[in-house]
Amino acid sequence: MRGGRVRAHTLDAFCDALWLEDGLAQNTIAAYRADLEQLEAFVGRDPVDAEERELFSFLAHKSGRASSAARRVSTLKRFYQYCVRERLIDSDPTLKLDAPKRSPRFPKSLSEQDVEALLAAPNTATPLGLRDRAMLEMLYATGVRVSELVTLKLHAINLQAGVVRVLGKGSKERLVPLGEEAVHWIERYLKDARPALKGKRDPDALFITARGAGMTRQAFWHLIR
Structure with missing residues (x-):
């Protein structure tokens, strides 16, 4: 050392x-x-x-x-x-790491106060509210596209490492860090909300609807209108 x-x-x-x-x-x-x-x-x-x-x-x-x-x-x-x-190390440990987009994927007309209010809006005492909060926190923390967010698979998330594997344009895969707040809400969603939403189904989508199906872009944008 x-x-x-x-x-x-x-x-x-x-x-x-x-x-x-x-x-x-x-x-x-x-x-x-x-x-x-x-x-x-x-x-x-x-x-x-x-x-x-x-x-x-x-x-x-x-x-x-x-x-x-x-x-x-x-x-x-x-x-x-x-x-x-400088030959201090043999290989770069950040090769698989991708930076979050700098602009959160919220409407440009929203102020910082509006965004904070939006994040706090879902009723987290309900399964759907927990799902919505987790989705919004992930979107804000990572800046992924809504189309990328709603198509995430359950196996793409690694909460222990605090990263999500995102499949973007041209089927290009990248690892994006989540941040502590997003990890917290995703953990709560996976533990307390997703099991109730999926029922007897076994969907591979990370975020699902009240019927246990994968989310869509239209369903997501309905949340913030």
Whole structure:
């Protein structure tokens, strides 16, 4: 394991490279440094030695907007690309990691207060309300398209790692971190709501209707009108 001085040297050299090679602003570099310091505290050792599963767990542990999650993913990708280039590690543990879209897939006319009200609107004392809250939280945390959200399969979600496997355009697969808040509501939905909704059926869709069938785009947009 590397000592604290070596860790600090690596972090300083990485931040210098961000400024010299990429011309990033000082506040952006400071945010990158803070992300890596938080990662070090999370894994309890030099982040250079962190494994893929630990990075996914770290991202899942963090909560916040898709834009913040996207920056953290960018931090990790840039850092480990730098580590590979400098021959500090042999392979990049972030190759399978994809950043959330920066713009949540809500109507552009909604303010931040409107979005918060929308997230809190479903009656989570009911199975359908729990489903709706889980869907909205996932959409807000990841920025996936509604068409991607409603076609997610049950096996695509990994709550322990805090990621979802999304099949996008051109059948391209990507792993997207969920964030702590989305994981919380999806766990509640899977435990307390989905079994009641599916009844005797065994659908493979993650999010299902009151009849146990997979959700549709039309059914989702009806939720926020």
